[in-house]
Amino acid sequence: MAPRDGDGTVMPRMVTSCASCLAWGLTYCQGICLACYNFAAKRYRHEVGRCGACQREQPLKQGYCRLCWCQAREDRLLHADDARSAVVIAPHLPLVRHHQLFLAIGAKRVAAPRIAPRRYGVKGRPRKPAPPVAAEPRSGWWQPPLFDDPVREYRDRQFDLRRGPAPDNPWLAWALHLAHRIAETRGWDSVVWRAMQRTLVVLLANHTDGDIVRASDIAQVAQRNSTGVDHAVEILHLMGIVIDDRPRTFDLWLHAKLDELTPTFRRDIETWARVLHDGGPRTPARSPGTATIYVNAVRPALLRWQASYHHLREVTRDDIIAYVDTLTGHPRMTAGCALRSLFAWAKRNKVVFADPAARLKLGRAPRIMWQPLHPDDVADTVRAATTVQARLFVALTAVHAARPGHIRAMQLGDVDLAGRRITIAGRDRPLDDLTYRAIVDWLEHRRTRWPNTANQHLVISFHTANELGPVSATYLAPALRGLPATLQRLRIDRQLEEALATGGDPLQVAEVFGLSEDAAVRYAINALALLHHHSTDQSAVHP
Numbered sequence: 001m002a003p004r005d006g007d008g009t010v011m012p013r014m015v016t017s018c019a020s021c022l023a024w025g026l027t028y029c030q031g032i033c034l035a036c037y038n039f040a041a042k043r044y045r046h047e048v049g050r051c052g053a054c055q056r057e058q059p060l061k062q063g064y065c066r067l068c069w070c071q072a073r074e075d076r077l078l079h080a081d082d083a084r085s086a087v088v089i090a091p092h093l094p095l096v097r098h099h100q101l102f103l104a105i106g107a108k109r110v111a112a113p114r115i116a117p118r119r120y121g122v123k124g125r126p127r128k129p130a131p132p133v134a135a136e137p138r139s140g141w142w143q144p145p146l147f148d149d150p151v152r153e154y155r156d157r158q159f160d161l162r163r164g165p166a167p168d169n170p171w172l173a174w175a176l177h178l179a180h181r182i183a184e185t186r187g188w189d190s191v192v193w194r195a196m197q198r199t200l201v202v203l204l205a206n207h208t209d210g211d212i213v214r215a216s217d218i219a220q221v222a223q224r225n226s227t228g229v230d231h232a233v234e235i236l237h238l239m240g241i242v243i244d245d246r247p248r249t250f251d252l253w254l255h256a257k258l259d260e261l262t263p264t265f266r267r268d269i270e271t272w273a274r275v276l277h278d279g280g281p282r283t284p285a286r287s288p289g290t291a292t293i294y295v296n297a298v299r300p301a302l303l304r305w306q307a308s309y310h311h312l313r314e315v316t317r318d319d320i321i322a323y324v325d326t327l328t329g330h331p332r333m334t335a336g337c338a339l340r341s342l343f344a345w346a347k348r349n350k351v352v353f354a355d356p357a358a359r360l361k362l363g364r365a366p367r368i369m370w371q372p373l374h375p376d377d378v379a380d381t382v383r384a385a386t387t388v389q390a391r392l393f394v395a396l397t398a399v400h401a402a403r404p405g406h407i408r409a410m411q412l413g414d415v416d417l418a419g420r421r422i423t424i425a426g427r428d429r430p431l432d433d434l435t436y437r438a439i440v441d442w443l444e445h446r447r448t449r450w451p452n453t454a455n456q457h458l459v460i461s462f463h464t465a466n467e468l469g470p471v472s473a474t475y476l477a478p479a480l481r482g483l484p485a486t487l488q489r490l491r492i493d494r495q496l497e498e499a500l501a502t503g504g505d506p507l508q509v510a511e512v513f514g515l516s517e518d519a520a521v522r523y524a525i526n527a528l529a530l531l532h533h534h535s536t537d538q539s540a541v542h543p
Contacts, residue, residue, distance in 0.1 A: 324362065415431075
């Protein structure tokens with residue numbers, strides 16, 4: 001921006017030598033160029049004084065004028081001894097003894113033309129050869145440690161792969177070979193592959209026969225090198241030299257949930273929850289979701305009972321009925337099932353003398369009567385779906401009533417763009433124009449963003465592009481959180497719309513969406529009730 005006077009008018013310009021930096025070019029009425037004008041601006045607080053190199057009275061930055069700064073910038077490339085000296089300018093300022101004049105034609109200098117041929121690879125680096133083929137080292141006998149190995153310190157700056165080869169270690173060579181095979185199979189990006197190399201070098205440079213690497217140590221090294229911990233653990237697990245000492249996510253969650261309970265209640269509930277999650281000698285493990293739902297359902301009751309009781313055996317049937325009666329609908333059914341499971345386990349393991357929740361009648365949960373979504377709610381969800389993956393999820397849910405889990409499980413082979421067909425949860429369906437456009441946009445984004453991925457799932461993310469599994473269940477949670485028309489609500493609204501269009505025909509709903517008989521009948525009853533209510537309102541308006 002050109003300098004202005006106090007009244008805001010642009011200062012007159014002329015072509016002459018700058019009075020400050022001596023550069024020939026466009027100057028203003030003060031006789032200085034635009035760069036020197038900005039250098040002397042009050043906002044930079046460069047006070048006028050005697051320059052430490054040229055001894056002129058000029059605006060100074062760290063004791064030197066702009067002309068000396070420009071000369072030091074040129075001298076650093078000639079006198080630099082290492083890479084750092086070629087970047088830092090300040091050490092060259094006291095050495096300035098002459099000035100090379102220049103033209104004030106721009107603030108940025110043009111780089112010298114390239115003479116050497118451009119090197120291929122990421123950011124101009126030449127491609128490194130693949131690590132040599134290596135197999136498991138043939139170990140002789142080795143002495144197991146008498147005591148547990150203390151925590152090791154893995155220092156990252158011991159080795160620099162940019163200046164030399166990897167250390168000569170047979171275990172490291174085997175790990176690099178396995179990592180290279182996995183990288184080629186899964187299409188890892190070169191940045192991910194180099195970060196994994198650095199992590200393996202730090203972990204296995206001094207590895208000897210019989211050493212075991214802890215997963216907690218891997219997590220620290222991988223975090224410093226921006227590497228996926230699970231990938232590194234997987235490679236070392238194939239080698240058989242890793243022990244996973246990290247606490248499970250379920251254990252951390254369970255400890256936080258039971259933190260407010262008394263010790264006696266916490267001990268029994270924790271044992272019951274672990275049996276649900278992991279199984280027991282004669283009890284098969286339930287799904288992880290069942291354990292979390294049941295613990296969340298009984299926790300309010302336990303917090304209520306521990307104020308009066310000290311043990312589960314003191315809880316009576318009246319206490320259970322009194323708590324369940326405070327709930328309605330599905331929370332009542334869930335709490336009742338969880339309490340029956342808890343006390344059945346307690347009776348079987350002799351924690352209580354009698355089961356107070358045996359034969360507890362909960363009744364039936366009231367049938368939910370869904371109402372069609374308002375068009376404004378659907379429009380809000382469409383506006384919130386700003387990414388290509390969010391638009392794909394919304395299209396598959398709103399048009400084909402696909403569950404989010406089914407969308408995450410879809411493979412690339414489930415989409416037939418040429419034949420305009422799509423397979424969702426094993427059912428072949430025609431592909432409409434809206435969904436076709438959403439899939440094409442997503443496939444183009446996927447090809448551009450992750451061209452080398454080997455993941456065959458239709459929807460992938462930054463994390464799953466280097467793996468083979470689907471995206472997580474919370475993949476789109478931040479984008480659509482807090483909206484009335486969620487993906488689940490859009491799926492229900494689409495099936496209800498089909499039931500209303502067919503006059504409440506359950507066979508048509510089951511055939512179109514592949515629903516079970518009970519689910520199709522529920523949608524049909526819901527549609528018939530809405531149609532009856534609508535006809536009643538019309539009769540009241542037009543008697």
